[in-house]
């Protein structure tokens with residue numbers, strides 16, 4: 001749709017959405033003209049074509065406050081915020097400090113419903129299905145601990161789910177006598193039907209819920225959440241999706257996954273302030289879930305009952321809107337295409353090195369930015385240290401089940417030159 005827009009329409013659109021051009025808005029007039037031209041050019045391109053337009057992505061990079069002495073390829077853990085988000089946070093924080101109880105509770109909090117509407121619009125669901133909270137852990141724990149389950153009920157989950165989520169399920173197993181049924185997945189796996197059947201094999205008449213990690217943090221493997229959900233729903237099994245790594249990374253709306261419950265952090269791929277997250281519950285399921293922090297004054301079927309979190313950082317919460325605007329400025333489709341392109345860019349250059357082993361698929365259906373590799377003769381710790389000590393490349397060490405390597409996660413500000421540094425390092429280490 002953007003392709004047919006004129007530049008004027010595009011900037012009008014940005015202005016309407018954000019009140020300001022968020023990418024590079026602080027730049028001097030010469031640079032502003034350059035960014036204007038870069039935007040104009042990519043509007044005529046498909047997302048795949050614009051994924052390779054290094055000049056456009058250079059301007060996106062300029063929107064961040066990076067330390068160029070380090071190549072940060074661990075954006076999976078938590079992402080940096082663009083300058084506009086940092087500034088919004090600081091402004092809200094400064095204002096709050098003038099009189100916290102007044103500015104946080106009486107001024108900033110007036111914007112809560114507007115923020116909810118914006119998030120719901122982006123996520124493709126009703127505002128009555130979105131609760132704003134602090135992170136994916138809080139969102140997912142709310143479901144795991146809040147669902148009414150009894151002894152003998154079964155939950156299907158995978159050995160590659162996030163450790164905190166595995167632990168909270170184990171707590172319910174210990175406390176309430178529910179049974180956990182484990183799916184084992186080969187890594188990588190490029191057979192959608194096989195993945196679905198591995199989950200389906202664990203379903204029984206006692207299964208109440210399936211826990212699906214949409215993008216597995218250890219390897220970046222994308223699971224076909226919708227197809228697994230379809231099989232679960234055929235049997236009346238509910239679906240919980242851990243979208244910590246897929247939200248604002250892959251281009252989808254929450255209802256596309258056909259899940260009942262969904263949790264994500266917003267400080268990962270959306271680049272919102274640290275300590276921000278989102279919980280989605282399908283409207284007709286809200287009343288059955290007990291909030292972690294109850295408030296009897298809120299109706300049982302009101303999603304706001306999950307926002308009774310006590311005092312927290314309202315400045316962080318309200319700057320989520322600035323991160324969302326920044327994301328929409330880039331364009332979710334264009335961002336998804338760029339992240340896929342960056343993955344292909346570096347993995348294609350090292351895939352034929354005999355000592356290099358991939359734990360992630362190179363196919364777009366099964367991976368995007370997150371990618372895990374190993375080198376024969378290196379333990380994960382040695383590889384992570386080797387990349388850091390000599391090349392100043394920051395990655396994440398992975399040693400879980402059958403995966404032993406390091407995970408690499410570029411973000412929208414990562415340049416192909418950064419990835420050339422990685423490629424060069426792998427070539428030198430994998431001799």
Ligand SMILES: Cc1ncc(COP(=O)(O)O)c(C=O)c1O
Nearest residue numbers: 135136137138162217242244265
């Ligand atoms: C798959 C997955 N789920 C949940 C989480 C928890 O996210 P947070 O620490 O932001 O709550 C993470 C964190 O990396 C994750 O990778």
